[in-house]
Structures are given as C-alpha cells and as structure tokens.
Amino acid sequence: MxxxxxxxxxxxxxxxxxxxxxxxxxxxxxxxxxxxxxxxxxxxxxxxxxxxxxxGFTIEDCRTLLALYNDDNRESAQVKAVAEEHLRQIDEKISKLMSMKETLSSLVHQCAGDHRPDCPILADLAVSD
Amino acid sequence: MxxxxxxxxxxxxxxxxxxxxxxxxxxxxxxxxxxxxxxxxxxxxxxxxxxxxxxGFTIEDCRTLLALYNDDNRESAQVKAVAEEHLRQIDEKISKLMSMKETLSSLVHQCAGDHRPDCPILADLAVSD
DNA sequence: ATAGGAGTTCCAGTGACTGGAAGGTCAATA
DNA sequence: TATTGACCTTCCAGTCACTGGAACTCCTAT
Incomplete structure (x- = not known):
C-alpha cells in the first residue's frame, strides 16, 4: 500500500x-x-x-499502549492505569472548561448586546482588585 | 514598577x-x-x-477585547459577539471531551485491571473495521 | 569588595501536527 | 511519444502561548 x-x-x-x-x-x-x-x-x-x-491519548500514551499491546506478558492493570490517568486529565479539562463556561455565560447574559457601549463583560475583565 | x-x-x-x-x-x-x-x-x-x-480567550481575542475596551464608540454587541463565539468553542471542546470520557470510562469499567493480559481497552483500540 | 537577587537578551523546545515549495514517479490518454 | 495530472518525495517554516536555560548586567545590603 x-x-x-x-x-x-x-x-x-x-x-x-x-x-x-x-x-x-x-x-x-x-x-x-x-x-x-x-x-x-x-x-x-x-x-x-x-x-x-x-x-485523546497523547503520542507518548500511544507508544505505551502499542508496547503493551505487543507485550504478551502485559497485565491489564497497566493498560487500565494509563487509561485512568488519561481519564483524570480529561475530567480536569472538563471542569476547567465548565467553570469558564459558567462565568462567561453569566456575563454574556448580563450583556445587552446592543449599540450602546456599556458592557458587563468588559467591566468584569477590567476589575483591578 | x-x-x-x-x-x-x-x-x-x-x-x-x-x-x-x-x-x-x-x-x-x-x-x-x-x-x-x-x-x-x-x-x-x-x-x-x-x-x-x-x-480561555485567545491572545487575538485579548487584542480585540482591549481595543473594544479602549474604544469609546464600541457597541456592547461587538463584545458579546466575541464572547459568544468563544462560548461556542468552549461548548465544542466540552462535548468532545465528554464523548471521549464516556467511551473511555466504559472501557475502563470493562477492564479487570489485574495481572492477566486480556484487556478490552486494547481490544477496542485494535479493532480494524 | 562581595554576594545575592533582581533584571536583561537571545535561543531553543514544547505537542502534534499542518502548509507549502520544489521536485521525482506513474498510469492513462492524445 | 509526449504530456497531463494525480500521486509521491524531502525539507523548511509556522501554529499557539508560552517556558526553560544560558550568559550577561544591575542594584542593594552587608
């Protein structure tokens, strides 16, 4: 081929x-x-x-998984460990994104989105505590 | 400073x-x-x-938002549009991650994770339709 | 005088591709 | 036989948003 x-x-x-x-x-x-x-x-x-x-596995994960696939003496626990670690990272990403989403969508809802300049989104970003 | x-x-x-x-x-x-x-x-x-x-705004978004912030003639609709587009992308990422998570966690649950080599995770990855 | 903790520039690496240029190869057609 | 067009090759550069490190200068306190 x-x-x-x-x-x-x-x-x-x-x-x-x-x-x-x-x-x-x-x-x-x-x-x-x-x-x-x-x-x-x-x-x-x-x-x-x-x-x-x-x-979503990384290239390095792929290497590991391929090696395990080709290893007759592998233990499924090894594969599961890789997958579980990856799952944890997925969960982390999801929760980060969800928290962004919540903040942002609340701001978007507060914004009139019309011809006037007043904007709670910009106001929020500009807050200097 | x-x-x-x-x-x-x-x-x-x-x-x-x-x-x-x-x-x-x-x-x-x-x-x-x-x-x-x-x-x-x-x-x-x-x-x-x-x-x-x-x-989660990109650097280019930041440039745009700063420009809008400094623009007295801005319309809040412009800011809202940027934020909404970003929100859409966040949603896309979330749903991609969720679908990965579902597939992966179902595989993980099926995997014994013991000393034996049999592993549904690898089996799934190796399926050549 | 010296030590240390700032600051400076510049170069290279990250992850996982992706685009593009410049060229070689192959199969089919005029 | 010449040529077209699709496919293949290598190599270099760019993406995104930093981050690490080396080699150097500068400032402040002892």
Whole structure:
C-alpha cells in the first residue's frame, strides 16, 4: 500500500503518517522508487494510533499502549492505569472548561448586546482588585 | 514598577509579560538602566489580559477585547459577539471531551485491571473495521 | 569588595501536527 | 511519444502561548 491508500483506510492524513514515521511510531518499508510501502501490520498500527488519538491519548500514551499491546506478558492493570490517568486529565479539562463556561455565560447574559457601549463583560475583565 | 512587581500584582509571570511585550500586547517604558518600567495603566492592561486568558480567550481575542475596551464608540454587541463565539468553542471542546470520557470510562469499567493480559481497552483500540 | 537577587537578551523546545515549495514517479490518454 | 495530472518525495517554516536555560548586567545590603 502507498501512503494514500493507508491514509484513506485508516483515516489518518498522509502528512500525519509521515510525521509519525519521523518520530518513530511507524516504520513502513520503502519501494524501489522511494515510495513508502505499508504492510497490513503498518495499517493496523496506524488505525490503532488513530483511535487512541481520537480518545485523546497523547503520542507518548500511544507508544505505551502499542508496547503493551505487543507485550504478551502485559497485565491489564497497566493498560487500565494509563487509561485512568488519561481519564483524570480529561475530567480536569472538563471542569476547567465548565467553570469558564459558567462565568462567561453569566456575563454574556448580563450583556445587552446592543449599540450602546456599556458592557458587563468588559467591566468584569477590567476589575483591578 | 519593575517587571517583578507587576508580575506579582497581576499574577502574570514575568516571562509571560516579556513575551506579551514581544508580540506587542503591552508596551512598558524603559528606565535608564534598561529595565522595563511599568505604569499603572500597563498593570491594568496585564491584569485585564490575565483575566481574559483565564476565561480561555485567545491572545487575538485579548487584542480585540482591549481595543473594544479602549474604544469609546464600541457597541456592547461587538463584545458579546466575541464572547459568544468563544462560548461556542468552549461548548465544542466540552462535548468532545465528554464523548471521549464516556467511551473511555466504559472501557475502563470493562477492564479487570489485574495481572492477566486480556484487556478490552486494547481490544477496542485494535479493532480494524 | 562581595554576594545575592533582581533584571536583561537571545535561543531553543514544547505537542502534534499542518502548509507549502520544489521536485521525482506513474498510469492513462492524445 | 509526449504530456497531463494525480500521486509521491524531502525539507523548511509556522501554529499557539508560552517556558526553560544560558550568559550577561544591575542594584542593594552587608
């Protein structure tokens, strides 16, 4: 498979796949003409990474998860630990965003949004305690 | 005020303040010894930016909001539009994170997390449709 | 005189791509 | 056979908003 095929099949953009090769995440073969030549296993790896990334795992997490996937002696506890840590970080991000959202939407509701200059949003930002 | 004072008062790290000067967000004066010399107005600007950043506004948003703040002819509708657009983006991020969280936490619950290698998390990531 | 805690500039790195330029390769068509 | 156009290659730069560190100067107190 050329990079275009594997990009389409895996949903990972060609440009991203080249980047993944750069950082050593995938190592496709090379054809005589210099084109990258992807085996089925490369495709599966990319699809795996694509799904992990879609769940928000970092590239380093992907490395870890791939290593665990290929490790016959892994313990599911190791995988679970990675996932749980990631979940914690997701929760953190969510609560930060929710608190921003609350503050901001309350300000937005207070703002008339008309032609006059008076604006509680700006007023709030300008408060120098 | 030197940079350290204004950093402490505004809560914006000195390093970040220098960066803000680089990109033209603040323009403190300079003392004879080359030190940055912050006026009260510089401090207030930095505090404004700090609060806007804490609400997740981008640097470009901060520029816009500062311009509006200093514009006597602004209409609150302009400010509200910026805030509402930002709010939309926050909502988008939240729902992305929530959907990740749901998928991931369901997988985590299915995973025994013991010494055995069988792991539904890895199994899910490895599915090649 | 010296020590330390400020401040200064400049360069490089972060994460995970993404865009674009300049060029080589391949398959199909005129 | 020439050419078009789609695909591939490498390399460099940019994104966003900082952050770390090195090498240096400056100020204040002892």
């Amino acid at each position: 050329n990079i275009g095929d594997v990009a389409e099949r895996s949903g990972v953009p060609a440009k991203t796949i080249r980047y993944y090769e750069d950082i050593g995440l995938v190592t496709p073969l090379r054809a005589a003409n210099g084109y990258r030549s992807f085996r089925e296993i490369d495709f599966r790896k990319l699809a795996f990474i694509g799904r992990a990334r879609a769940l | 030197n940079i350290g004072d204004v950093a402490e008062r505004s809560g914006v790290p000195a390093k970040t303040i220098r960066y803000y000067e680089d990109i033209g967000l603040v323009t403190p004066l300079r003392a004879a010894n080359g030190y940055r010399s912050f006026r009260e107005i510089d401090f207030r600007k930095l505090a404004f930016i700090g609060r806007a950043r804490a609400l």
